[in-house]
Structures are given as C-alpha cells and as structure tokens.
Amino acid sequence: MSYVELNNIGKSFDRVEVLKKINLSIKKDEFCVLIGPSGCGKSTLLRIIAGLESPSSGSLSLNNKDVTELRPRDRNIAMVFQNYALYPHLTVRGNMEFGLKLDKTPKAKINDLVNEAAAILKLEPYLTRYPKQLSGGQRQRVAMGRAIVRNPSLFLFDEPLSNLDAKLRTKMRTEIKSLHFRLKSTTVYVTHDQIEAMTMADKIVVMNEGEIIQVGTPLELFDNPKNLFVASFLGSPEINLFEGTVKKSSDGYFLKLDGTSDLNLPQDLNFNEDQKIIVGIRPQSLKVSSKSTKLKSVVNIIENTGTSTFIFSTVGSSNVCSEVDRNLNFKVGDDIFLSAEPNKMLIFNPETGERLINEI
Amino acid sequence: MYSLKQNKLLLLGLCLPATLIVAIFIIFPIANGVYMSFTDASPLRPTSKFVGFENYRYLFADDVYWQVLGNTIFIIGFATILAMLISVCLALLLNNTIRFSGLYRSLIFQTWVVPWIVIAILWGWIFNTDYGLVNGTLAQYGLIESQIDWLFNGKYAQWAIILCFAWRSIPFLMVIMLAALQGVPGEVLDAAEVDGAKYWQKTFKVTLPLIQNISLAAALMQAVRMFQEMTLPFVLTEGGPMNATMVLSMYSYNLAFDSWDFALAATVGSLWLVMLVLFGAIYLKTVVREM
Amino acid sequence: MKFSFSKLVRGYIIPYGLQASALASTAILISPIVWMVSTSLKKESEVFDRPPVWIPSEISFDSYFRIMNSFVANILYNSILVALLAAIIATVIGAMTAYALSRFAIPGKSTIMLFFLSSLAFPIPLLMMSMYILLMKMGLLDTLLSMIIGHTVITLPITVWLMKNFIDQIPKEIEEAAYVEGASFLRIIFFIVFPLSMPALTASALFVFVTSWNELFFGLSFISSPDLRTVPVGISQSFLQEFKTDWTGMMSLAVIVTIPIGIIFVFLQKSFLRGMIAGSVKG
Ligand SMILES: Nc1ncnc2c1ncn2[C@@H]1O[C@H](COP(=O)(O)OP(=O)(O)O)[C@@H](O)[C@H]1O
Ligand SMILES: [Mg+2]
Numbered sequence: 001m002s003y004v005e006l007n008n009i010g011k012s013f014d015r016v017e018v019l020k021k022i023n024l025s026i027k028k029d030e031f032c033v034l035i036g037p038s039g040c041g042k043s044t045l046l047r048i049i050a051g052l053e054s055p056s057s058g059s060l061s062l063n064n065k066d067v068t069e070l071r072p073r074d075r076n077i078a079m080v081f082q083n084y085a086l087y088p089h090l091t092v093r094g095n096m097e098f099g100l101k102l103d104k105t106p107k108a109k110i111n112d113l114v115n116e117a118a119a120i121l122k123l124e125p126y127l128t129r130y131p132k133q134l135s136g137g138q139r140q141r142v143a144m145g146r147a148i149v150r151n152p153s154l155f156l157f158d159e160p161l162s163n164l165d166a167k168l169r170t171k172m173r174t175e176i177k178s179l180h181f182r183l184k185s186t187t188v189y190v191t192h193d194q195i196e197a198m199t200m201a202d203k204i205v206v207m208n209e210g211e212i213i214q215v216g217t218p219l220e221l222f223d224n225p226k227n228l229f230v231a232s233f234l235g236s237p238e239i240n241l242f243e244g245t246v247k248k249s250s251d252g253y254f255l256k257l258d259g260t261s262d263l264n265l266p267q268d269l270n271f272n273e274d275q276k277i278i279v280g281i282r283p284q285s286l287k288v289s290s291k292s293t294k295l296k297s298v299v300n301i302i303e304n305t306g307t308s309t310f311i312f313s314t315v316g317s318s319n320v321c322s323e324v325d326r327n328l329n330f331k332v333g334d335d336i337f338l339s340a341e342p343n344k345m346l347i348f349n350p351e352t353g354e355r356l357i358n359e360i
Numbered sequence: 361m362y363s364l365k366q367n368k369l370l371l372l373g374l375c376l377p378a379t380l381i382v383a384i385f386i387i388f389p390i391a392n393g394v395y396m397s398f399t400d401a402s403p404l405r406p407t408s409k410f411v412g413f414e415n416y417r418y419l420f421a422d423d424v425y426w427q428v429l430g431n432t433i434f435i436i437g438f439a440t441i442l443a444m445l446i447s448v449c450l451a452l453l454l455n456n457t458i459r460f461s462g463l464y465r466s467l468i469f470q471t472w473v474v475p476w477i478v479i480a481i482l483w484g485w486i487f488n489t490d491y492g493l494v495n496g497t498l499a500q501y502g503l504i505e506s507q508i509d510w511l512f513n514g515k516y517a518q519w520a521i522i523l524c525f526a527w528r529s530i531p532f533l534m535v536i537m538l539a540a541l542q543g544v545p546g547e548v549l550d551a552a553e554v555d556g557a558k559y560w561q562k563t564f565k566v567t568l569p570l571i572q573n574i575s576l577a578a579a580l581m582q583a584v585r586m587f588q589e590m591t592l593p594f595v596l597t598e599g600g601p602m603n604a605t606m607v608l609s610m611y612s613y614n615l616a617f618d619s620w621d622f623a624l625a626a627t628v629g630s631l632w633l634v635m636l637v638l639f640g641a642i643y644l645k646t647v648v649r650e651m
Numbered sequence: 652m653k654f655s656f657s658k659l660v661r662g663y664i665i666p667y668g669l670q671a672s673a674l675a676s677t678a679i680l681i682s683p684i685v686w687m688v689s690t691s692l693k694k695e696s697e698v699f700d701r702p703p704v705w706i707p708s709e710i711s712f713d714s715y716f717r718i719m720n721s722f723v724a725n726i727l728y729n730s731i732l733v734a735l736l737a738a739i740i741a742t743v744i745g746a747m748t749a750y751a752l753s754r755f756a757i758p759g760k761s762t763i764m765l766f767f768l769s770s771l772a773f774p775i776p777l778l779m780m781s782m783y784i785l786l787m788k789m790g791l792l793d794t795l796l797s798m799i800i801g802h803t804v805i806t807l808p809i810t811v812w813l814m815k816n817f818i819d820q821i822p823k824e825i826e827e828a829a830y831v832e833g834a835s836f837l838r839i840i841f842f843i844v845f846p847l848s849m850p851a852l853t854a855s856a857l858f859v860f861v862t863s864w865n866e867l868f869f870g871l872s873f874i875s876s877p878d879l880r881t882v883p884v885g886i887s888q889s890f891l892q893e894f895k896t897d898w899t900g901m902m903s904l905a906v907i908v909t910i911p912i913g914i915i916f917v918f919l920q921k922s923f924l925r926g927m928i929a930g931s932v933k934g
Contacts (some may be wrong), residue, residue, distance in 0.1 A: 073833030085824035099832030376750040477883040500702035549738030612776040629777030
C-alpha cells in the first residue's frame with residue numbers, strides 16, 4: 001500500500017523549472033532516500049511534500065488523501081533540517097514540547113512523550129540545556145526528538161547529517177536507521193552522500209536536474225544502473241569507464257581502447273563491429289594480476305585505507321582504480337595486468353549514456 | 361510558506377500601520393512641503409496662493425541663506441572629519457589588548473546618551489567667558505592672557521559647536537569602528553605579519569582598508585544626524601552671534617515656527633531635499649558601486 | 652642577562668604607553684560629564700574658583716534640593732511617558748514591517764528599504780510643518796500624543812532598517828520547523844522571531860527612547876501648555892530663563908535628567924551594541 005503519492009509534480013521559481021513532472025510512490029513504513037547532486041531539486045521536492053512550498057503543477061497525496069492544498073500542520077508530518085533549526089531561545093525540553101503544546105496535548109501526556117523520546121535518544125541529562133550548550137551530535141538528536149514526540153506518520157529529513165564530522169555521521173546513520181526500525185514510520189530522507197543512501201535506504205530515488213533518473217533498492221541500483229549517471233553516482237571509488245570500439249577476433253568480441261590495450265567483452269551479447277561503447281567496471285570487480293592479459297597498465301598510486309587497498313593506474317590516457325588484496329606486493333611503477341569477469345561489466349551507449357543490455 | 365498570495369491578510373496586518381504612518385506623516389508632508397514652496401502658505405493666512413518660483417528667487421538673493429548654508433557645511437564637515445580622525449585613533453588604540461579597554465569603551469560610549477539639552481547647558485557653562493572651565497584651564501597654564509569670548513565671537517562660537525558635534529559623534533563612531541576592527545579576520549593580519557609587514561604597514565595597508573566601508577557609512581550616517589541637529593545652536597547661541605552658528609535645520613525651523621513663514625521654510629526644506637537627492641545619486645554612483 | 656633596548660620597548664614602554672594613552676583619552680572625553688557632576692556637587696562659593704577645582708572640597712547636595720520641585724518631576728514624567736510609548740510603538744510597528752520585508756517577496760523591496768534609509772536624512776522642519784497642519788485638523792495639537800506621533804515618525808525608518816537586517820540573519824528554517832509543527836504566523840512572529848530578535852528590539856527601542864528624550868522641537872511647536880512639557884522643552888522654555896546664572900542648580904538639573912536614560916543605558920549598553928552592530932554591519 002503506498003503512503004506517499006506524487007503525481008506529475010512540477011515546480012518553477014521565477015520561470016526557472018526546478019522540478020519536472022515528478023512521479024513517485026513511497027510505501028508505508030518505507031525508508032526512501034532521495035539522492036542527487038547539489039541543486040538537482042531534492043530539497044525542493046521534500047519541501048513540497050512537507051507543504052513548505054506548493055507545487056506549480058501536479059498533486060500530492062498522503063495516505064490516499066489529496067493534501068496538495070493543505071498546510072504542513074494538517075499533514076501530520078515532522079521534518080528535520082540540515083542546520084537542525086532548533087529554537088535557540090528554548091531549552092531542549094522546550095524544543096521538544098513546542099509542537100505538542102500547539103496541538104493542545106495535555107501537560108502530563110507531553111511530559112511522558114518528551115521523557116520517552118529523551119530516553120530513546122539518550123538526551124535525559126540535557127533536557128534543561130539550551131541548544132548552544134550542546135554539541136553538534138546532541139543538537140542533531142534534539143532535532144530528531146522534536147520530530148518523534150509528535151508521532152507523525154511521515155518523517156522528512158533534509159541532509160540531517162551533513163553538518164557533522166565523518167565519525168559522528170557514521171554513528172548517527174546507524175542510530176537513525178535503528179530508530180526507523182523501531183518506530184516503523186514512513187521516511188523520506190534527502191542526502192547527497194551515496195554511502196548514506198546505500199546503507200540506510202529501503203528504496204533509493206536518484207535525481208538529476210529536476211528529474212527522477214532511477215528508483216530501486218540500493219543493490220538494484222548498484223548492480224543494474226540504468227545509465228552512466230547512476231553508475232557513476234553510486235559506488236566509491238567511482239566506477240571505471242573504458243571507452244572504445246568493438247572489434248571481433250577469433251576469440252570473439254573485444255573492446256579496442258586507444259593505445260595498445262584491449263578488453264575482452266562478454267561473449268553472450270551481440271555487438272556490431274565498430275560500434276562505439278563505454279564499458280563500466282567497478283573497482284571491486286577490476287582484478288589485478290602480474291599474469292599477462294591484454295589490458296596492461298602501470299601503477300601510479302597505491303592507497304591503503306586500512307580496510308581496503310586501492311591501486312590507481314593508467315590505461316591509455318585514462319585513470320582506473322581497482323581494489324586489491326592488501327597482501328599483494330605491488331609498487332609504484334610496476335607493470336600490472338587488469339581483467340574483469342564479463343558478467344561484472346556494464347555496457348553503455350556513449351552518446352545517450354543509457355545502459356545497453358540485450359538489444360545491442 | 362512565505363507565499364504572497366496565501367498570506368495577504370497577514371501582510372496587510374503587518375504592513376498597514378507603517379504604511380499609514382509613512383503615507384500620512386512622511387510622504388504627504390514631503391509632497392505638501394514641496395508644494396508649499398511654490399505658494400505663500402502661512403498658518404497666519406486663511407488661504408494661500410500659487411507664486412511660482414518667487415520663494416526660490418527670494419532665497420537665492422538672500423545673503424543669510426548662503427551664509428547659513430556655508431555655516432552648516434563648514435560646521436558639519438569639520439566636526440565629522442575631526443570625529444572620524446579621533447575615533448579611528450581611539451578604536452585602534454582600544455583594539456589592542458589593553459587592560460580595562462572594555463571599561464574605557466563603555467565609559468566613552470556612555471556619553472552618547474547625554475541629552476542634547478544637557479549638553480547645551482553644559483557647553484554654555486564650560487565655555488562661559490568669566491567662569492568657564494576652558495578659559496580657566498587655559499589661563500591656569502598661561503596659554504591665554506585675557507578671557508576669550510567663546511560664544512560671542514562668530515569664529516570661536518563655530519568652533520565651540522564643531523567641538524561639541526565632534527565630541528558627541530565620537531562615541532558612536534568609535535564603537536562601530538571597534539566592532540568593525542574586531543571583525544577583521546585574525547588570519548589576514550597574521551598573513552600580513554608573516555609577509556613581513558610592520559604594525560603601521562599592517563594598519564594602513566590591511567586593517568584600515570578593511571574597515572573603510574563601514575567607517576565611511578557610519579560617518580555619513582552621523583553627518584546626516586548632525587545636519588538635523590539644532591538643539592545646541594538653538595539653546596546655546598540662538599544661532600548667533602550674527603548668524604555665525606545658524607545651521608540650515610534651525611534656520612528653516614525658525615522660518616516656519618518663529619516667523620510662521622511656512623512657504624519660505626518649505627523652500628529651504630525643498631532645496632535641502634534636492635541636495636539630498638544629488639548627494640544620494642553621487643553616493644550610489646561612486647561609493648556603492650565600488651563596494 | 653644582557654640589557655636589551657627592544658625588550659624594554661616591547662615589554663614596558665609600549666604596554667604602559669598604550670595604557671596611559673587610553674586612560675588619558677577616556678579621561679578627556681568624559682571630562683565634560685565629570686565637570687557637570689562636579690559642579691552640581693559644589694557649594695555656591697566654590698563654583699567660581701580659579702584655577703578650576705575638579706573635586707569639590709565639600710560635597711553638597713543643596714543645589715539638588717533647591718531645583719527639585721514639582722515642575723522637574725512633571726517634565727520627567729512627561730518625557731518618560733512620551734519616550735516609552737514612542738519606543739514601544741515605533742519598535743513594534745517597525746519590527747512587524749521588517750518581518751514582512753525580510754521574509755516575503757514584496758515587490759519593490761529594495762526601493763522601500765532605500766526610501767526608509769534616505770528618509771533618515773529628510774529635513775525635519777519640512778515634515779513638521781505639514782504635521783502641524785494635520786495635527787491641528789485632528790485636534791491633537793497640545794497633547795502628548797502629538798509628540799508621540801512625531802517621535803514615532805522620525806524613528807520608524809531606523810527601527811525598520813535595524814530590525815530587517817537583524818531578522819535577515821535568523822535562519823528561515825527555524826520558522827519553517829515551527830510552521831511544520833503547526834504554529835501560525837502570528838505565533839511564529841511573537842514566540843519565535845521576536846524573542847530571537849531581542850538585541851535588535853532592545854537596540855531600536857533604546858534608539859527611539861534616546862531620540863525622544865533628546866527631541867526639543869516637536870515639543871516646542873506642538874505643545875503650548877506648560878504642564879505638558881517634556882524635559883528639553885521644559886528646560887529651554889522655563890528653566891533657562893529662571894536659573895540663568897545658578898550654575899550649580901543648572902548642573903544638578905542636568906544630572907537629574909541624564910540619570911534615567913543613563914541608568915537604562917548602563918544596563919542595556921551591551922545588548923544595544925549587539926543589536927546595533929548586527930543590524931547595521933551586515934554579514
Ligand atoms: N526559493 C527559491 N527561489 C529560487 N530558486 C530556488 C529556490 N529554492 C531553490 N531554488 C533553486 O532550485 C534548484 C534546486 O534547489 P534545491 O532543491 O535546494 O536543490 P538540492 O536540495 O538538490 O541541492 C536550485 O537551482 C536552486 O537554486
Ligand atoms: Mg538541499
């Protein structure tokens with residue numbers, strides 16, 4: 001059963017079209033992440049769902065009720081902002097009570113709700129403090145506390161973690177996720193950080209320039225991106241792209257790259273000879289060996305993050321990255337040979353950027 | 361959320377009081393004032409008639425008007441320059457890590473609320489010919505032989521007023537400049553120091569250029585306020601001696617509410633507006649464009 | 652240890668030199684006020700002493716008792732009433748307008764702000780003439796209300812300007828958060844925006860109060876009844892004539908009428924500065 005339904009939502013600011021015909025449905029209890037580069041319209045879309053902006057065209061329903069014309073307060077939602085937007089002149093308790101008081105909730109009930117939320121978020125020691133006396137992570141929690149006390153049927157988050165340092169971000173990520181697991185509430189979460197999207201989402205919506213590019217589970221998008229944009233946007237380090245011309249030899253089809261290197265192509269696909277294509281191979285699938293293949297390269301940089309080791313090397317004029325076993329002993333300047341399993345290759349049309357699957 | 365269409369009533373409520381006040385008590389008076397400058401309006405007369413540029417012709421031919429205009433520019437010009445120089449030095453001084461600098465700042469700023477009427481009486485006492493502090497102190501150190509008639513000699517009286525205007529402007533200018541100085545990023549000064557700049561070089565090449573715009577805006581604002589200030593000449597010297605301390609605002613006030621010649625007073629005011637518009641245009645063209 | 656001239660300069664001469672100059676400049680700048688207080692506390696006999704005596708040999712409050720009468724109480728009362736009401740009215744109206752100008756896409760916004768800014772420089776006598784006529788027609792001449800109106804009019808532009816610049820710096824998200832939580836605009840304005848604008852509200856209210864406390868000419872021309880006179884009007888119209896040569900008395904009165912505003916300012920100076928600076932020095 002879908003909870004949020006966006007029908008042909010469009011939005012223009014002073015004749016600049018920021019959102020173009022957005023259609024999206026989000027299921028009840030689903031954690032949906034909107035991701036895309038900065039300026040692509042994610043916040044605008046979220047604010048339309050919240051009722052802070054009204055769409056220039058299209059309609060929006062929550063729980064099968066058209067809410068396009070309703071004010072935020074009549075939508076039963078809660079929103080967490082990037083800069084937290086706490087009320088600086090109210091204590092932590094005051095911040096969490098604010099909405100409840102507006103709803104005329106009885107005093108005792110307010111206390112219970114606030115105490116409960118404070119317990120969940122480990123904010124009990126700070127209830128009498130003011131926002132400026134809190135650390136970034138604590139403020140973030142207060143912002144969430146303010147959202148959960150109202151028991152909304154829809155949570156909206158706009159890049160809630162981007163003001164935190166890397167370590168805290170990882171921690172809060174799991175906290176938000178476990179909170180969602182516990183409260184089971186429908187959530188729309190905006191981020192530009194693909195790791196957040198991959199780790200938190202039930203469903204990822206990739207946006208670019210005011211349009212939805214692809215919708216799917218994290219792994220669907222990772223394994224089966226619809227086009228070059230999605231393939232490059234998800235995954236870190238970025239997917240390697242090899243551009244070249246399809247040639248045929250006695251062993252079957254291969255990709256002729258600029259320079260002397262070649263790349264064997266999946267043999268179960270039908271290519272046309274001299275067709276131009278782009279082959280994408282994720283660093284995790286790009287194998288490195290000293291055993292000779294047709295794709296020869298020279299090690300430029302070796303990056304060791306502790307958990308994984310990446311080798312950056314040059315093929316022709318482009319840089320490629322591969323993840324390797326840390327025990328392999330390569331040095332900068334070594335000649336290496338690259339290969340990939342055919343089923344890990346993603347083939348794209350270089351002109352449109354669309355993925356080529358069967359109909360090649 | 362902030363949609364004009366959905367919040368018409370709210371906007372009306374928020375803006376109506378100010379709009380009414382501005383329309384009735386600022387825009388109408390200005391328009392009516394300009395209109396009156398072409399008539400012979402006076403509250404002493406039941407009706408008024410249109411006289412064209414008669415008032416302007418009269419005023420341009422009147423030596424007193426030109427003298428008053430000259431006085432005003434002289435007094436406010438010198439007071440502003442003096443106040444700026446002293447305020448810059450003070451702000452630079454107090455911006456150092458000096459013990460009690462916060463106290464000094466507060467003490468100086470405190471003088472900003474001394475009412476003008478008090479200053480007028482006080483200045484009269486300090487510059488009193490026979491018993492005043494200024495003559496007393498100058499005589500004590502043998503700097504003068506006979507008492508100076510500060511307020512009864514045109515040139516001296518102008519300077520007494522200039523000193524007063526400057527003294528009164530300093531606190532405000534100083535705190536604004538201090539705030540601006542505190543806003544100069546430390547890294548920039550550190551960078552200059554690493555580049556080998558000495559204190560004076562840092563001050564003149566980095567600090568002052570960085571606070572220049574704010575300081576000039578504050579000075580302009582202060583000058584504008586002084587332009588409207590008339591309590592001091594009105595109470596202290598009554599514009600005298602021989603109109604030496606008569607400033608434009610007091611001159612037009614006297615025309616309006618002493619001679620009840622609204623028409624001529626309105627003419628002075630209208631010319632003042634013209635100057636303002638010219639000045640504003642020049643200001644927008646030069647200063648604002650540079651910013 | 653070797654004697655070093657530059658160490659001496661850096662360690663002693665510069666710090667003490669700076670301290671001495673700061674002390675001296677402050678002393679000079681506040682000396683007129685010190686002289687005023689000193690004169691007011693002197694005995695009649697010491698006032699004309701040469702060379703000038705800064706610290707009275709005997710402190711005497713005689714002059715205070717001499718000038719403190721119902722007339723002084725009355726002008727103080729009138730001034731407080733006018734200044735307080737003008738401060739409240741101008742600040743509230745200014746803040747409301749500033750909020751609208753800050754948050755809504757009102758057409759011609761920058762022109763409106765420019766108008767407010769330049770109206771600070773408008774010739775006040777020009778405004779006063781038509782105001783006089785209008786107030787006469789409304790039957791408001793010779794009432795304290797006429798002065799309250801006058802003072803509100805000349806200070807409204809600055810309160811709008813100060814408040815707008817301050818509100819511009821309050822993140823909109825705070826208001827949006829409240830809006831999502833179900834707060835109405837009025838609640839947002841009065842329970843969120845105004846409390847957060849306290850420094851600017853203080854600064855503009857104080858600015859209006861000080862201006863009103865200072866203002867002589869509206870009172871001079873709009874008021875004719877002696878018992879409606881404010882401090883500046885009362886002093887210039889009655890007191891100066893009667894006490895022309897009573898210097899201790901005049902200085903005592905000067906001290907008395909400075910005290911109310913001086914005390915307010917002692918407590919609000921910090922807040923005033925914060926609001927003034929945030930409101931005038933953008934970004
Ligand atoms: N209130 C507004 N007025 C005009 N343009 C806006 C407004 N809000 C957003 N935009 C524009 O809309 C586009 C999308 O903005 P936004 O939704 O904030 O992007 P994102 O959150 O994906 O970074 C941007 O180009 C932005 O400049
Ligand atoms: Mg955004």
